[in-house]
Amino acid sequence: MSLTAPLPADVESAPAPGGPETVGVRRGGWFVKITILVVVVFWLIPTIGVLVTSFRPEALVDSSGWWSAIPHLFDPAQWTFANYREALDTGGFENAFLNSLAVALPATVIPITIAAFAAYAFSWMEFRGRYVMFVAVVGLLVVPLQMALIPILRLYTSGASLGTMQIFPDLNLNGTFLGVWLAHTAFGLPLAVYLLRNYIGSLPSSIIESARIDGADHFTIFWRLVVPLSVPALAAFAIFQFLWVWNDLLVAYVFLGGTRETRVVTIALQQLVGARGENWHLLTSAAFISMVLPLIVFFSLQRYFVRGLTAGSVKG
């Protein structure tokens, strides 16, 4: 019966009527809507709890749950910015925020630049061993960064020596921004090279060859032609790497440490939990300070964001 049944011409566009004999239930009814709503509310409650608590005065935070503030939404006595002032100032989160920026921006740009040059060479330059090198770089995707932490830390604190001969100088990089940048660069490079080589390699060869014929050298082609054309891939990876570095705790903990001068926001949060685990007005405002930049990135660059995170799913 079904094989001979004529296909309605406008199955796609027809709004699904609620009639009992309707075929092609494209759109969900109230149950779907309610289900979605319930799940979304459920998912938002934790974040809302932090947000609400962070704006309540300390005394109220301490004496009642955050939900009891909701009936007083328009009562100015129930809300304050004092927690943020305290977290930024005495809590040291202004400093930590700046440090996070100083870590995350270069730790995003450096691997992208290095990877883009390498990806260009792997795609458009002729040299011995390029396929082997590319495969080796991609193969490093499988290495979890835990495998590299302790040796890199030793390189930073005492260099490396083979027998008695010093083969890597003691640069005393531990606790410096440069040390964290280099570590993050190494951990991000395999993925960056892999993604960018896929993208840059698929640019039409006619463009690059006509530029060659016009006398442009490789550096010019790369900088004036390939980089502008690769903005989508560069942006997707940049967002992935920036958030990865911003949200990272482990690498910063190992290489930058927890002194008040150099610590980043995630470390500062972790220390705050350890030291003042029940100061919820401070903890929540500090947590929100750490979230604000990722959330801005999330809401303003959502499309690149999703693409970047999806692409990053092969990172080891």
Added chain:
Amino acid sequence: MSSKTDERIDEEPTEEPTPQDEVARPVAPTRSSGWRVLMMAVLRVLGALAIPVAAFALLWGTFDFLRDADANRFMVVGVAIVVGVGGVFAMFWGMNRLVDQLPSHLREGVRPYVFVGPALVILSVFLVYPVINTVVLSFKDDHSDKFVGWDNYSFVFTDESMLRAMRNTAAWIVLVPLFAVTIGLVFATLADRLSRGEAVAKSMIFLPMAISFAGAAITFRLIYSFRPEGFGTNIGLMNGLKSWAGEESWFGWEHGTLLLAGLSLVGAILLLAALFGRLVGRRPLLSGPTIFVWVGGVLLGIGAAWWLSDLTPTPVAWLDQKPWNNFMLMVIMIWMQTGFAMVVLSAAIKSIPDEIIEAARIDGASELQVFRRIIVPSIAPTIVVVTTYMVINALKVFDIVFVMSPNAENSQTEVIAERMINSFFTDSNAGEATAIAVILFLAVIPIMIWNVRRFRLEEAIR
């Protein structure tokens, strides 16, 4: 992707002169002019060398400045960003200028290595060498002085805390992907059927993906927050709910009991609707995956309400309930990663041709059958990829445990990656820490290789 690039690799040599060609037609200079050319070349090379050297000196000077803790913090951070961002480009530019000064027959042979060189150097120093070194260190003692054979590994597989860490990690890698992928799949299927607001609903679920594990850990510490009786009001959501459930309400019943009754009623109605909707021959009130969600949700609600009303209203220290506290921590990761599963699976669902689903519906398939027999099999490869990603992430989980349980051994919530940092920094035992890292590596390798191969396979098919 691969077939295309392979083609190009074959084509390229015919289209541009290779270095050998240039070597093959040297200009024969006279002796004196040859000397002059050589001198000029040396001078140019020296001049070009000066650029990177000067750049390097400048960088080093700024690093000294950065170490100076007395400098203004804004200044330090600003300089760090400018130097870090500008430095790497300056390095490539300088090296490229250097290559330009080389004799012409060497130039194009050397240039590619200038482009890939920095990547290879950094990867060798910061990834390849450390991996080898970690393996070596795992056979040495706590101060890496002398070799101890397999001692560190036998410690890893006999120590009580390590064994518990492995059991906990095993639970993480099963439960987190299971819940995150299931919820993500059901939500993606349902959101696909919304007439509007799909993007908003999806981005709300995806939102936790943007924040750090540390931030999420604080978020959930607030939810689980606990104060013993007599030490102030409980401000955590869980204990707040619990005390609310114990309060007396209408008809002298507690909230919890009322909630239980209400949910049971809704559950019964839903069940009847699901069963008899079809018997009467009309479109069932509930269709497709909605049934799972609601029946599952109602059952969960009944369970929770029953539990809440059954217990006395004393607050519970949720993070001390061994072994359930492990699950309390897993909830955080599920909360964060479900959005990822949902977004990826949603894209896969949208790529199923509409005709297939329409055809099945015309053939009389129920929504549930469409879901089970068409949607799930069509996106099975994507489900597998998402699951492996989650497994790897769960295997390496560190931040959540590190922030939530400052003393993981007491709360028995250890995981492998957290044990590694603990044995290195707290126990100062580099041998054991590296042995744990090697175990982690060995556990990741098969999944990653399989994942990358699968990824490449899909790219090739596409």
